[in-house]
Amino acid sequence: MAGKHFLGLIFVGILAFIGTTNGQLQMNFYAKSCPKAEKIVQDYVSKHIPNAPSLAASFIRMHFHDCFVRGCDASVLLNSTSSSNPNPEKNAVPNQTLRGFDFIDRVKSLLEAECPGIVSCADILTLIARDSVVTIGGPFWKVPTGRRDGLISNAAEANASIPGPFSNFTTLLRLFNNQGLDARDLVLTSGAHTIGLAHCPAVSRRLYNSSGPGGVDPTLDSEYAANLKANKCRTPNDNTTKLEMDPGSRNTFDLSYYTLLTKRRGLFQSDAALTTDQTSLALINQLLSSPLSFFYSEFAKSMEKMGQINVKTGTQGDWV
Ligand code: HEM
Ligand SMILES: *[C@@H]1O[C@H](CO)[C@@H](O)[C@H](O)[C@H]1NC(C)=O
Ligand SMILES: *[C@@H]1O[C@H](CO)[C@@H](O)[C@H](O)[C@H]1NC(C)=O
Ligand SMILES: *[C@@H]1O[C@H](CO)[C@@H](O)[C@H](O)[C@H]1NC(C)=O
Ligand SMILES: *[C@@H]1O[C@H](CO)[C@@H](O)[C@H](O)[C@H]1NC(C)=O
Ligand SMILES: *[C@@H]1O[C@H](CO)[C@@H](O)[C@H](O)[C@H]1NC(C)=O
Ligand SMILES: CC(=O)N[C@H]1CO[C@H](CO)[C@@H](O)[C@@H]1O
Numbered sequence: 001m002a003g004k005h006f007l008g009l010i011f012v013g014i015l016a017f018i019g020t021t022n023g024q025l026q027m028n029f030y031a032k033s034c035p036k037a038e039k040i041v042q043d044y045v046s047k048h049i050p051n052a053p054s055l056a057a058s059f060i061r062m063h064f065h066d067c068f069v070r071g072c073d074a075s076v077l078l079n080s081t082s083s084s085n086p087n088p089e090k091n092a093v094p095n096q097t098l099r100g101f102d103f104i105d106r107v108k109s110l111l112e113a114e115c116p117g118i119v120s121c122a123d124i125l126t127l128i129a130r131d132s133v134v135t136i137g138g139p140f141w142k143v144p145t146g147r148r149d150g151l152i153s154n155a156a157e158a159n160a161s162i163p164g165p166f167s168n169f170t171t172l173l174r175l176f177n178n179q180g181l182d183a184r185d186l187v188l189t190s191g192a193h194t195i196g197l198a199h200c201p202a203v204s205r206r207l208y209n210s211s212g213p214g215g216v217d218p219t220l221d222s223e224y225a226a227n228l229k230a231n232k233c234r235t236p237n238d239n240t241t242k243l244e245m246d247p248g249s250r251n252t253f254d255l256s257y258y259t260l261l262t263k264r265r266g267l268f269q270s271d272a273a274l275t276t277d278q279t280s281l282a283l284i285n286q287l288l289s290s291p292l293s294f295f296y297s298e299f300a301k302s303m304e305k306m307g308q309i310n311v312k313t314g315t316q317g318d319w320v
Helices: 001-023 037-049 052-070 099-114 121-135 155-161 167-176 183-196 203-206 222-231 257-262 269-273 278-288 292-306
Strands: 197-199 241-245
Touching: 001 037, 037 099, 037 155, 052 121, 052 155, 052 183, 052 292, 099 121, 121 183, 167 183, 167 269, 183 257, 183 269, 183 278, 183 292, 257 269, 257 278, 278 292
Parallel strands: none
Antiparallel strands: 197 241
């Protein structure tokens, strides 16, 4: 009897050891250490996002940027206060338009009040991204938790890892492959461009400095380009005007982004690039000929993959 117990204890001990050094994300990781954690995030988001639905777009984008640089470790939130981060990810060109850092700080404060030092910022950002998209009526995806935070944040790395709006398909796929994501994930997660706003610099080159008549990119629908030049980005150097990537339904998580792609009305070169590859185009057409629920369930799978990129768990990472 005693021997059996002893072996049992060793077994549990080994499990615990594995669990603390090389843990994995798990559903409701904070069930014991901070049982209300996920509910607190969800309640805050569902209470406040209806007043500021455009933040949902910023949060899912912030989560994407976080995961693409050193994994989903909240490094996108770090400031340049510490000497190890003289030029944090926040300063990189792609991060300059991120919004809502103060919202995340408020959720973090609530969780610190409930259970100090337990819930990581990486989990908080991942949960906020999911819950805010759900709050605006978009897809739900599973968010296992247990991510630990990083202490290193570097703008040059963000620059090199996060795809830009001028990327072609080869570059997009390379940058996704670097993160363990495939062409399917690229097409599906890009569907997030069905919500949110861009600024003129991401598209000016297509309107003013490309090879078609009037400097317009010949792969962009000419009527749409003329409209953007007349009403949105009226000068080549406008760096403040905002424009929808999915005009008319920028708060609705629907298929119209993909419809626009097939009409040569994707806003960025990187959006248009998704129609230049046959496999990618076939997936776009499949999404468009299927019910919205198919997009939602496939999108969910790719977001779950994105949320696991190079996560630090157990005793890895520096911080919670
Ligand atoms: C495939 C490569 C991608 C490129 C090149 C790209 C590029 C961009 C650019 C240039 C903007 C506009 C920034 C601005 O001008 O203010 C933007 C906005 C946005 N992106 Fe992407 N993106 C990509 C993938 C993704 C992914 C994977 C997601 C999320 C899963 C995402 C979500 C968003 C959202 C929601 C916005 C609107 C943000 C807001 O309203 O604040 N993007 N993206
Ligand atoms: C970064 O700075 C902002 C603005 O000063 C502050 O609200 C936020 O708490 C800081 N974030 C971190 C992770 O220190
Ligand atoms: C990021 O890339 C842009 C354009 O390629 C460059 O001008 C900028 O200096 C880079 N920033 C950093 C921090 O590497
Ligand atoms: C894609 O862009 C990269 C980087 O700008 C370039 O080196 C490459 O030749 C381009 N590929 C194609 C197929 O145009
Ligand atoms: C157009 O693009 C070229 C090459 O990228 C650049 O040298 C030139 O200054 C640009 N012209 C304008 C008007 O922006
Ligand atoms: C944006 O444009 C204004 C006016 O042309 C200019 O003063 C400012 O420096 C520009 N900002 C950036 C980040 O390029
Ligand atoms: C949200 C944020 O931190 N934006 C920063 C992006 O980088 C520019 C330039 O370094 C800063 O001025 C912004 O504050």
